[in-house]
Amino acid sequence: MSLVVELCGLPGAGKSYLAREVVASAIEVDVAVRLPTTAIGPDVASARRIGRKLSLVTGETLRRPVASAGSMRRIVGSGQGGVGPVASRWVQWAATQRLMALARSTPGVHLFDEGVTQALWSLGLRGDPSTTLAALRQTGGRWSHPDLIIALDPPIEVIEDRLSQRRSRHSRLQELADAGVRRAELSRGRELLGRLLDWWVEVLPSEVSVVRLGEGPGASRLGGASVLAAIEARLHPSGIEIG
Numbered sequence: 001m002s003l004v005v006e007l008c009g010l011p012g013a014g015k016s017y018l019a020r021e022v023v024a025s026a027i028e029v030d031v032a033v034r035l036p037t038t039a040i041g042p043d044v045a046s047a048r049r050i051g052r053k054l055s056l057v058t059g060e061t062l063r064r065p066v067a068s069a070g071s072m073r074r075i076v077g078s079g080q081g082g083v084g085p086v087a088s089r090w091v092q093w094a095a096t097q098r099l100m101a102l103a104r105s106t107p108g109v110h111l112f113d114e115g116v117t118q119a120l121w122s123l124g125l126r127g128d129p130s131t132t133l134a135a136l137r138q139t140g141g142r143w144s145h146p147d148l149i150i151a152l153d154p155p156i157e158v159i160e161d162r163l164s165q166r167r168s169r170h171s172r173l174q175e176l177a178d179a180g181v182r183r184a185e186l187s188r189g190r191e192l193l194g195r196l197l198d199w200w201v202e203v204l205p206s207e208v209s210v211v212r213l214g215e216g217p218g219a220s221r222l223g224g225a226s227v228l229a230a231i232e233a234r235l236h237p238s239g240i241e242i243g
Contacts, residue, residue, distance in 0.1 A: 004103050004145075005231060006115030009152035009214075010189050012162035014222070015113040016041065018152065021224035022111060029228070033109045036099045041113075053095045060098035067142055068094060074135060079127035089126075093119045100144035109231060116145055117196055124192045125185075137203050145208060148234045150227055151197055153214030156186050209234055 007015040019035055026033040038044075040052050061068045072090055080086045096112075096119050103110035123129045136143060160182065200208050211230040212219040220226045 002104055002107055003109045003147050003231065003235060004100055004112070005109060005148045005150065005227075005234075006112045006117055006146040007150050007152060007227070008115065008117040008121065008193065009154075010159055010186060010193065012159040013152040013154055013214075014162070015152060018222075018224060018227060019111050019113040022227045025224045025228055026109075031109065031228075031231075033111050033231075034103075034106075035113070036103050036110050037112055037114050040095065040099075053091055056095040056098040057091055060094040060101070063098070063101070064142070067139070070135065071132070074132045075123065077131060078123060078129060080123070081126055085126055089119070089123050092122060097144050100146070104144060109235075112146065115149075117149055117151075117193075117200070120196055121189070121193055124196070125189055133199060140204070145204065147207070148209045148211070148230060149197065149200060150230055151193065151210065151212045151214075152222060153190070153193075153212060153219060154222055155215055156183060156190070159186060 007019055009015055023033045023035060040049050040056070042049075044052070071093055075089050075093065076086055078089075080089055092114075096115055100110075100112070100115065103112075120129055120132065123132060160179075163182075197210050197212070200210055209230075211226075213222045213226050220229075
């Protein structure tokens with residue numbers, strides 16, 4: 001059986017770094033953890049990454065044409081501010097859906113550092129995700145979702161420092177030169193993420209577990225050990241063996 005895990009958080013929260021740390025730590029305890037998004041991550045050459053994403057989008061569209069068309073319509077109507085942002089949000093959503101479907105059919109633990117929650121967060125940061133959320137609520141079982149969501153919530157100051165040191169420019173928050181504006185956007189993004197996590201708990205309480213790591217109320221310590229502990233806690237009650 002498979003377990004699909006998503007790390008989510010603000011840009012600079014440490015999702016990719018933590019994912020690699022979890023894989024390394026898991027090897028030490030003889031647990032196999034795969035990273036499906038590595039093939040389309042920012043470290044992949046641009047032309048190859050775009051080609052792979054388009055292949056995933058095509059596969060998802062052919063697999064679920066009606067659902068895919070509905071998702072596209074909702075993204076277009078969500079107020080993303082132009083063709084470019086709409087295309088970006090659509091590719092992010094469709095590629096993630098395809099990767100999660102493939103992971104679901106493969107035994108083992110599959111750890112996403114960019115997943116469904118992050119796609120919904122990107123949609124809500126630029127526009128209104130309410131229509132998409134309402135549609136997902138009504139179409140359970142017809143779209144792919146994680147089994148376990150682990151939200152990373154380090155202090156805003158840490159995130160600002162990490163964003164300023166990044167070489168890659170794949171977050172629009174890095175383009176905000178005004179520190180006050182950037183901090184306001186980060187705070188708004190954190191609030192949006194909190195609402196999305198609450199939405200998961202409300203909509204799929206028996207199917208999706210949500211764990212918060214960082215500085216929020218009731219949050220556990222941020223680190224690879226905490227992520228592995230959350231994975232083990234999700235696996236053991238079900239008696240699933242990782243392989």
